[in-house]
Amino acid sequence: MSGEALRGALEQSLAGFDQRAIAAAVRRLGAGYRSGEAGAPRLDDPRSVAAYAAYRMPATYAAVRAVLAQLPELDPAILLDVGGGTGAAAWAAIDICPGLRSVTVTDRSTAALEFGRRLATQAPHEALRLARWERSDASAPIPAADLLTASYVLGELDPHARQGLIETMARSGATVVVVEPGTPEGYRRVLAAREQLLVHGHRVLAPCPHSAACPLADTTDWCHFAVRLDRSALHRRVKSAELGYEDEKFAYVATAPGGQAAAVGRVLRHPQTRKGLVRLTVCQRDEQVAPIAVRRSAASYRAARDARWGDPWPPRDAG
Template sequence: MPAPLSPLHTDLRIGEELRDALAGLLDGLSPRQAAGAVERLIAGYRGSVPTDAPVLRDRADVVAYAAYRMPATFEAVSAALGALAERAPDLDPADHLDVGGGTGAAVWAAAATWGDGGEHTRATTVLDWAEPALALGRELAGASGSAAVRAAEWRRERIAPGGTLPAADLVTVSYVLNELTEDARRSLVDAAAAAGRAVVVVEPGTPDGYLRVREARERLTAAGLRVLAPCPHGGTCPIAPGSDWCHFAARVSRSSLHRQVKGGSLAYEDEKFSYVAAVRPEVGGTAAGARIVRRPRIRKGQVLLDLCAGPDAERGGMRSETVTKRHGPAYRAARDAAWGDEWGGERDDEGSAPSR
């Protein structure tokens, strides 16, 4: 299991607000109804969904699925946006376009990452073609303490191949590509690349989800965007398709509905996700250093790290590194490192690795 990412830039109050708003949604549904709706919808999302049939059909569907899935989506998107904010510290989006945003988890995640947008409230637009999802998103947003969340515009619009999107500083496409045909996926990513100064794509952390993110990454870089996270480079992904997949995890507090549907007793679970964050050159920012892509293996007196190290000929691609006690602070840092962490660069004695 990957260790959960803890985004540095997340305002925890936003997540608490969202959980509170979601807590009251199930009052009109029996636990059995809610669990049944969630199970059916999960099966629909895992299958092949035609683009002429929205998965979320009515309020009961949306309420059940939002209560079950929205916290996980919020945490995954928050982790991806937090990584972007860390790599591009000068980015403070004045406007945000959330494509296929449904009930708006990415809207809340952007507010948790950047606040309300500085001097002027961030102009936020959610596009989706499921009106019940938009209606519930609007309802939830109305209870938020964030001005940017409350002021979001919820617009019913079909995601069609060949279409264009309005320009925005930030474009998010989260948990959407699986619902689209191959042509529609490519068209949407191309439209996002043309519209956004920064584009973040998030998909489930499955082999198929990773492949969709990988394809999106290739199309974003072909359109002239620079990858800032999670990759340490913008070259070809060194993972051989079919051999493995790149994914991370975000810690999610489990509701009673989570525990009922999954039959679990733990108060939390880890949402696995794959993502890419890319920006136009004028945004600036720097890509991450080497990235830990497996759970560190701790042995007596040493830690074994599997790294994605970038395209450099000498150290490029995937590589392994053994950190031993003789490395001093680097060894202590390696013992504390988690799957998904950046690794490398000059650190002080309180930090970690020496420069590589």
């Protein structure tokens, strides 16, 4: 529902901008992001921010929403989104956690915060409309919260700042959600954050079914997931894209002090379905990633046919 709300709000907020200038800024931004880690473009001026909101925000929103949807026990009252930019994670959180009554978004970019603040005035949720948008560096102390999000931020920080931010988040006592692009580098950053959070007494809620070492850590594979999102007409226009959808790949970890894994196993790839047989690749509690073949005769066959990459396995309602 809020995906629609965000799309509508973006259409309206971006209507006042010269669309050609936004499309040009999107091309510059896209080139900046593709050029690599150190080249992350700065969201310093209103046009770059508008381009970010049109080009990336629907995807980062969808990724964070998909992550939070994997945390069925999550019911925070206070959200702090660090490096929140235009507020994608706040829009996602308010969507999944209707009990939120206080939302704060911090970022170093005044232009991003100002865009986010104006965008949020169109939100259907009061807590988001009343959100605080605070200019702050990721290295600053953070106010108390139940849920801390850092989405697509770690890659913009140097290793020292990254560690500092995770340490601050780990010590806060809150549930911590870190989301990064679903690239090998994004996964490595998530893995390092995971290790650091565990050292501080956190336990993994998702995606891992355990808090032991990641079985993919010493392989050439990397743990990541994908979410498909519809592209609005605006989204297609600014990206000069034909397809009506895109797949956003992301890596993530959600942890809490003394938390418990939300799943017994996690589907790590698109399931392979052939006549009467579903093959799942599942990360399991015994710290192994193992193939599971579910035949038509099995009681879990229907659930296996419905299983998607990133889902818990067995499904939560399997009893």
